[in-house]
Amino acid sequence: MAQTPEANVVFGVFNETSDHESRVALTPDTVTRLRKAGVTCMIEQGAGNAAAYTDEDYAKVGATVCTADDILAKADALGFVDRPSEQMIGRIKPGTWVIGMLSSFTDEDYVAALASAGITAVAIERLPRQLSSAQSMDEMTSQNSVMGYKAVLVAANAYGSFLPMMTTAAGTIRPAKMLILGAGIAGLQAIGTARRLGAVVTAYDVRPASKSEVESLGAKFLDLGIDLSRGQGEGGYARALSAEEQAQQQAAVDRKAAEFDIIITTAKVPGRKPPMLLTKAGVGGLHRGSVIVDCAASELGGNVEGSQIGTQVTDGGVTVIGAPYLASEVSTTASNLLSRNVADVLAHFLVNGRLEVRQGEELDDAMVVAHTHAASNGRDDARSGRIDHPVHPRTDHWHRGHRKSAGDAAHAIDVRCELHPRHRHRRCRHRGRRGQQLALLCVHLPRGDAGNNERRGRLCGHRPHARDVQE
Ligand code: NAD
Numbered sequence: 408m409a410q411t412p413e414a415n416v417v418f419g420v421f422n423e424t425s426d427h428e429s430r431v432a433l434t435p436d437t438v439t440r441l442r443k444a445g446v447t448c449m450i451e452q453g454a455g456n457a458a459a460y461t462d463e464d465y466a467k468v469g470a471t472v473c474t475a476d477d478i479l480a481k482a483d484a485l486g487f488v489d490r491p492s493e494q495m496i497g498r499i500k501p502g503t504w505v506i507g508m509l510s511s512f513t514d515e516d517y518v519a520a521l522a523s524a525g526i527t528a529v530a531i532e533r534l535p536r537q538l539s540s541a542q543s544m545d546e547m548t549s550q551n552s553v554m555g556y557k558a559v560l561v562a563a564n565a566y567g568s569f570l571p572m573m574t575t576a577a578g579t580i581r582p583a584k585m586l587i588l589g590a591g592i593a594g595l596q597a598i599g600t601a602r603r604l605g606a607v608v609t610a611y612d613v614r615p616a617s618k619s620e621v622e623s624l625g626a627k628f629l630d631l632g633i634d635l636s637r638g639q640g641e642g643g644y645a646r647a648l649s650a651e652e653q654a655q656q657q658a659a660v661d662r663k664a665a666e667f668d669i670i671i672t673t674a675k676v677p678g679r680k681p682p683m684l685l686t687k688a689g690v691g692g693l694h695r696g697s698v699i700v701d702c703a704a705s706e707l708g709g710n711v712e713g714s715q716i717g718t719q720v721t722d723g724g725v726t727v728i729g730a731p732y733l734a735s736e737v738s739t740t741a742s743n744l745l746s747r748n749v750a751d752v753l754a755h756f757l758v759n760g761r762l763e764v765r766q767g768e769e770l771d772d773a774m775v776v777a778h779t780h781a782a783s784n785g786r787d788d789a790r791s792g793r794i795d796h797p798v799h800p801r802t803d804h805w806h807r808g809h810r811k812s813a814g815d816a817a818h819a820i821d822v823r824c825e826l827h828p829r830h831r832h833r834r835c836r837h838r839g840r841r842g843q844q845l846a847l848l849c850v851h852l853p854r855g856d857a858g859n860n861e862r863r864g865r866l867c868g869h870r871p872h873a874r875d876v877q878e
Contacts, residue, residue: 415445415447415760416445416446416447416483416484416753416757416760416761416762417446417447417448417449417481417482417483417484418433418441418446418447418448418449418482418483418484418485418486418750418753419448419449419450419451419478419479419481419482419484419485419486420432420433420448420449420450420451420454420478420485420486420487421451421454421475421478421485421487421495422451422452422453422454422475423454423487423488423489424453424454424456424457427716427732427735428457428488428489428732428735429457429458429735429736429738430457430458430488430734430735430738430741430742430745431450431454431455431457431458431460431488431738431742431746432486432487432488432507432742432745432746432749433448433450433454433455433465433470433486433746433749433750434455434458434460434742434743434746435455435460435464435465435467435468435470436743436746436747437743437746437747437749437750438450438465438468438469438470439468439469440747440750441750441753441754442468442469444754444757445757445760446753446754446757447471448465448469448470448471449470449471449472449473449477449478449481449482450462450465450470450471450472450473450478451472451473451474451475451478452472452473452474455742457738458738458739458741458742459738459739460739460742479498479499479500480500482503483503483504483762484503484504484505484506484753484762485499485503485504485505485506486506486507486746486749486750486753487505487506487507487508487749488507488508488742488745489507489508490505490507490508490509490510490517491505491507493517493520496520496521496524496526497524499524499526500525501524501525501526501779502525502526502527502779503526503527504526504527504528504529504753504756504762505521505526505527505528505529506529506531506749506752506753507529507530507531507749508530508531508532508546509521509528509530509531509532509776510532511528511530511532511533511776512532512533512677512678513678518530518776518777521776521777522776522777525779526777526779527762527764527775527777527778527779528775528776528777528778529752529756529774529775529776530774530775530776531544531546531547531748531749531752531774532547533773533774533776534546534547534752534770534773534774535769535770535773536548538769538770540770541770543747543748543751544748544751544752544755544770545748546745546748546749547592548592549741549744549745549747549748550734550741550744550745551591551592551593551596551673551734552592552593552596553596553733553734553737553740553741553744554593554596554673554702554733554734555592555593555594555595555596555597555598555600555671555673555702556596556597556600556737557733557734557736557737558593558597558671558673558700558702558730558733559585559597559600559601559604559606559671560600561700561728561730561733561736562585562669562671562698562700562728563604563669565698565700565718565726565728566583566668566669566696566697566698567696568580568583568668568696569582569583569605570582570583570585570601570604570605570606571604571605571606572605582605582606582607583606583607583668583669584606584607584609584666584667584668584669585601585606585607585608585609585667585668585669585670585671586608586609586610586611586629586663586664586666586667586669586670586671587601587608587609587610587611587626587670587671587672587673588610588611588612588660588670588671588672588673588674588684588685588710589611589612589672589673589674589675589684589703589710590610590611590612590614590617590620590621590673591612591617591673591674591675593673593702594610594612594671594673594674595620595621595624597671597673598610598621598624598625598626599624601671602624602625602626606669608625608626608627609626609627609628609629609667610626610627610628610629611628611629611631611660612645612674613635613645613648613656613674614644614645629663631656631659631660631663632659633655633656633659635648635652635655635656644676644677645674645675645676646676647676647679647682648682653682653683656682656684657683657684657685657686657689660684660685660689661685661686661688661689661692662689662692664685664689664690664692664693665689665692665693665694667693667697668694668696668697668698669697669698669699669700670685670693670697670698670699670700670711671699671700671702672684672685672699672700672701672702672703672709672710672711673702673703673710674703674710675703680707680708681703681705681707681708681709681710682710683708683709683710683711683712684710684711685699685710685711685712686712687712687713689712690711690712690713690721690723690725690727691721691723691725693723693725694724695723695724695725696724696725697725697726698725698726698728699711699714699725699726699727699728700728700730701714701727701728701729701730702730702731702733703731704716704729704730704731705731709729709731711727711729713727714727714729715729716729716730716731716732717729752774755770756771764778
């Protein structure tokens, strides 16, 4: 995080707790980090309660605990787990910055509403995730990783037997056979978690590169017997399959599904409706007592035909759990990671103590979807209200996945597993004098300089490869 002690930016976070949301976009740890960067934090009363952070915890580290009205009146920037409601947009003063998951790929009207309210909107879902300097801001990775972990626990809980093989005096129980469909961040984390719990894991993803990633975690790659190698789209991410390819894939997945006790689905295509991988016929083929957790379930539909948010049991005795909010169920840690992501996005826009959008800067160009020209710490903008580039909802252009090469594998940090001893050793070395120098450089390099940005990225961004993840 840039050290800009002269900054005088007020950052506010609301209580977003709801039936399915327990996370908070600011935690006490992050308050401390932001204060060092000169940012004053305001948090709505009770906002952290559901994530086990009390108002006293925030007050102790110097945050102002107050009402939503106080925040709306004083904050220059607002951070969200999700995004402000349309009603809330009407209450935000012009010139304020809003940072969150704004659904800007799919909801152009919403982005237009932010722009016409004179808000500078930073859409985290547009982060160019391939940049190593952007990795500490990558909320998709941090939250999907939590989701993949929790999906396995939810499945294990709903399943009427053990995950590992167990030898008891009364006989030997075979391990659960688990299928993970979609082996991105969430899927890889699910594989690692399920393997550690002793399940026999098979996984499938449409991207050809995922085979080696799956196998590097000790799982078997599912051979569907069809060639979908063109399923990899721009920047190494999946593309939406054609109707014909989708039908072929569904038929093949339906056939194979019957071999498994537990199926976890995490497949998504950026900016699109999640692909349906398992039809009702496939679900009908599963044995009584088997469990499906559909992490892609949404109002738009999920990876499993007919899955809904919540738990259903089919006539055939299959438990189908639609579970898009699983990160919220690990609320303490998920909030801490998310809050760090949001704070690092905020810090990226701090230039000489002010919030600033720099045109031509890669992260700014990608993430700022609405901007008031005179935006700087909010207050000036309330007067100007002039909108420079109100919206650029580039639904046709995907910014997240420009990996350096299509074959680039996932990194161990994405699945938050143990490091290979080789890397642990290297990390220890970095904790020595040279390591301290690198850490300092990461923190103190001034922003806005392309050379330094690249250098900061190189220094902060070295991540182990998925093949180094240990079981
Ligand atoms: P995501 O949440 O958009 O998708 C999840 C997975 O679903 C992806 O792996 C995708 O290939 C898969 N999928 C989509 N359609 C499918 C279908 N029809 N059948 C089967 N699987 C399907 O993506 P994500 O998990 O955020 O990331 C995907 C990949 O990008 C990962 O391999 C990750 O390592 C990589 N990534 C790289 C960087 C980087 O280079 N710094 C950053 C983030 C992610």
